[in-house]
Amino acid sequence: MTDIIQLLPDHVANQIAAGEVVQRPASVVKELLENAIDAEASEIKLIIKDAGKTLVQVIDNGKGMSVTDARLSFERHATSKIKSAEDLFQLNTKGFRGEALASIAAIAHVELKTKRPEDELGTAIEIEGSTVKSQEVSVTPTGTSVAVKNLFFNIPARRNFLKSDTVELRHITDEFHRVALAHPNIAFAFYHNGSELFNLPNENYRQRVVHIFGNKTNEKLVPVEEETEVLKISGFVGKPEYSKKTRSEQFFFVNQRFIKSPYLNHAISAAFEGLLKDSYHPSYFLNLTVDPKTIDINIHPTKTEIKFDDEHTLYAILRSAVKHSLGQFNIAPVLDFEHQSSLNTPYSYKDKAASAPAIEVDRSFNPFADDAPSTKQYGQQKNHKKAPTASWESLYVDLESKGNNSNDDFSQVTFESDAKTASIFSDSSVEGTKTTFQLQQKYIVSTLKSGMLIIDQNRAHQRVLYENFLKHITIKEATSQQLLFPLQLHFTPNESNIIKNLKSDLEHTGFVFSGLTEEEITITGVPVGVPESEVSIILEQLISDVENDVPDTNFSTTDLLAKSMAKSLAIKNGQSLNSTEQEHLVNSLFACKEPNVSPTNRPTFITMKVDDIEKKFM
Template identity: 75%
Template sequence: MSDIIQLLPDHVANQIAAGEVVQRPASVVKELLENSIDAGALEIKLILKEAGKTLVQVIDDGKGMSVTDARLSFERHATSKIRSAEDLFKLNTKGFRGEALASIAAIAHVELKTKQENDELGTCIVIEGSEVKSQNVVVTPKGTSVSVKNLFFNIPARRNFLKSNTVELRHVTDEFHRVALAHPNIAFSMFHNGGEQFSLPATNYRQRVVNIFGTKTNEKLVPVEEATEVLTVSGFVGKPEFSKKTKSEQFFFVNNRFVKSPYLNHAINAAFEGLLKDGYHPTYFLNLTVDPQTIDINIHPTKTEIKFDDEHTLYAILRSSVKHSLGQFNIAPVLDFDSDANLDTPYNYKNKSGKTPTITVDSSFNPFASSGAAPQKQNYNRQLKTQAHWESLYVGLESKSNDALNNFDEVTFESEAKTESIFKSSEVSPEKTTYQLRQKYIVSTIKSGMLIIDQNRAHQRILYENLLKQLTSKEATTQQLLFPLNISFSTSDIAIIKQLQSDLEFAGFQFSDVKDESVIITGVPVGVPESEVTIVLEQLISDVENDVPDQNFSASDLLAKSMAKSLSIKTGQSLNADEQEHILNSLFACKEPSVSPTNKTTFITLGVDDIEKKFM
């Protein structure tokens, strides 16, 4: 029998490694930006075409590479940060020109131009699918420029799995934000299809957050500072009143590297306990500094997940730090049992000086004086005059009341006004056919047994079909607002709203202006409360970010699903009999009553036979 195990060729091995490192254009952006940071760059420029599918170019002014380093950077297992296995547990860099470039070069056309400061000429290397096409001497400025063209050109199956340009650009923007937030001392710029998306100068951390997420963010931030032997925490958390229904503004950086940690996220939620409404999430931009030997960042290929040696201590320190900041800046409510609210100075008298009360005494008054005394006589006359004044109010009432008692025909009695209902009810009240169970399910009887409806999913289906009909027919009714709504969003969120603006207008929204960081709304769809407009738009942005439709998918369908999710009756909401009947009848008038817009079951039936089996 012949041998069946064989070594893979280098180009195949590189393509397999690329599958772990490079999943989409955003993965290439992350690797190249981190390489530029490790090269000591002070200014980094990112250039994209077709959301990175056609071109991803990163230009930096770092220290550059020599001819030998430039060539070795595309070899597998080549790195500048590891000399022994122990170095894996004390990493301070992100990875300088090693391993990632080999994976990228295996599935794209790569052109590298680099020059060190003391060299007169630089090096240009062109690689296509792990094969070096050329290596020449070129004139180039100090630093490095890496161009990655035609991603997945030799793996069509992987390229077919890429989403639309809008979706891929969103992922690239997220990676750009993460790297830029971690390094505010470096200037970043980003261009897409020739247009400038971001221009971030080197500045402090607070200003970097404001430059990315808009000027309105500045008033939302609460600083957090805490230094211990185990952990140093710095950064900002958002005020509770500015919390969002999405998790788009939650950033953890451990030793200047973005990480995802549900455990530490729980610590932040614990610090905000009692301050957030249900379904809302806190905003935070926190930098954690720990000993590199106490963490392991190599448990995931993208290094976004991390493992700590002592998670319980970090949890307690982080939660206490955030709670301390919220209390220090009077964000969290404080109970003071020592002060008495009755002793507090009223607001109207805060800046007024106290006045000494004046007392007037009638020195001539003598209670034992004779009745003929002049002062007493004046007081007595004053009393008689006052008594005559109030007694005059009842003049004539006695005679009228006596006449009324003698003539019973004129006696009238006051009673409450009797108002009849607009809809006259029948003498026999109709039998109740629906019941609400645990404020979540609507139970009704049918011929074959029992019907149980999930009120939230059913209402989503009803709203979804109505909204989709309005969007496709473009006949939505708009309700004009008395005062326009001015809602602030980040730059990336505004880009999504601009993309969906025409569909939103077909749904019934009216925009008077869409600025760089805010939108002004003058009309909303009928049935959408003014207080729910912000929630609807935030939910829509979140759905575009996460569920993100493909290019063959309808934007109207996504909008209808998102609005139905925001406006539907929630679990826990009490419904009267008429509302229950309305949902029941409207659901079975839908085209697809059995499933919600997200393909979840809306109702189940229990036949009489199924019920009888329970009693056997």
């Protein structure tokens, strides 16, 4: 039998490694930005075309590379960051595996230009699919420029898996945010298709957060500072009233490296316990500094997950630090039994002397006299005329004669009727003729000829609303109700851009916009039946849905919009419905084109036949 195990060729091995390192253009952006930071650059430019599919270029003013280093940088596992396995446990740099450039060069056209400060001329290298096409001396500024063109040109299957330009650009923007927030001392610029998206100068951490997420963010931030032997914490958390339904403003940086940690995220949520509404998430921008020997960052290809030696201690310190900051800045309610706010002296009374209270006594007042002679009023009390006590017998005169009269006329007695609360539907159903009833305030149970029908009220209402919104958007004839006062909502520039792209579709559902800037949206009209208090929740949910799944075609965009609004406005589980509302929902559901499933393709109802029920009793 012949041997069946064989060594893979280098170009195949490179493509496999590229599959781990480069999932999408954002992965290339991350690797190149981290290389520029390791090169001690103070200014970094990121240039993108067609959401990174055509071009990803990073230009820095770092220390550059020699001719030999420039050529070696594209070899597998070639790195200047580590020399032995022990170095993996005391890393202070971003890249260390030496796989990034080799993997990128295996699946793209790469142009590298680099020059050290002490050299007169630099080096230019062109590589296509791991093959070096040219290497020559070049006149180039100090630093390094890496241009990655035509990503996945030799792996069309991987290229077909890329999402739309909007989605890919969002992922690139996320990576840019993560790197820029971790390094506020470095100036960053970000260009897409020739237009400038971000221009961030060298600044402090608070200014960097505000520049990225908008000026309105400044008033939302609460500083967090804590230093112990194990952990140093610095950064900001958002005030509870500005919490979001999405996790888009949650950033952990460990030793200036962005990480995802559900465990540490739970510590923040525990600190905010009792301050947040259901399904809302706190914002935080926290830098954690720990000893590099106590963490392992080599457990995941993207290096966004880190293993800590003592997670429990970090959890406790982080939770306490955030809770302390919320209490220190009077964000969290505090119970202080020793302090009474009523004893605080206003500043206006600072130099005033205390005056003795004046007492007035009416010496002519006699409580036993028939008529109180005094007509004075004491303080805010009114004069009360004392009823004459001598004529008390007159109160009981004629009672005996009235008591003997048995023909009491109760026909004149009227009873006050109970106030009736108006309902959405006039409840004309007679008790005992109900065709539906509600179970656990979640399901609507109805009868069929063959058995029983159980409907999920939330999913059923989603289906009804979804088809209504889809119809309004398609025929462009939605009605809107005008607001008495314009509604002003604040969003980050990225979120405002999403709303701007969906503006025409939103207007077809009934929204009326009077102003739309980078950080503020003014709404003067909303769809009929949408409460004003729900508008911000609807738009936040819509932004979240768009960020997670932006469709390619216009029809799909309207479809997503209808789904998102239906999800926000549908009847929630736990909401009580009267019998008429239940029947109306059932009738509306079965008037839909596809009543069987919700907009997210989940069943809206189930049926139980009589035979199935009878089997339960056997």
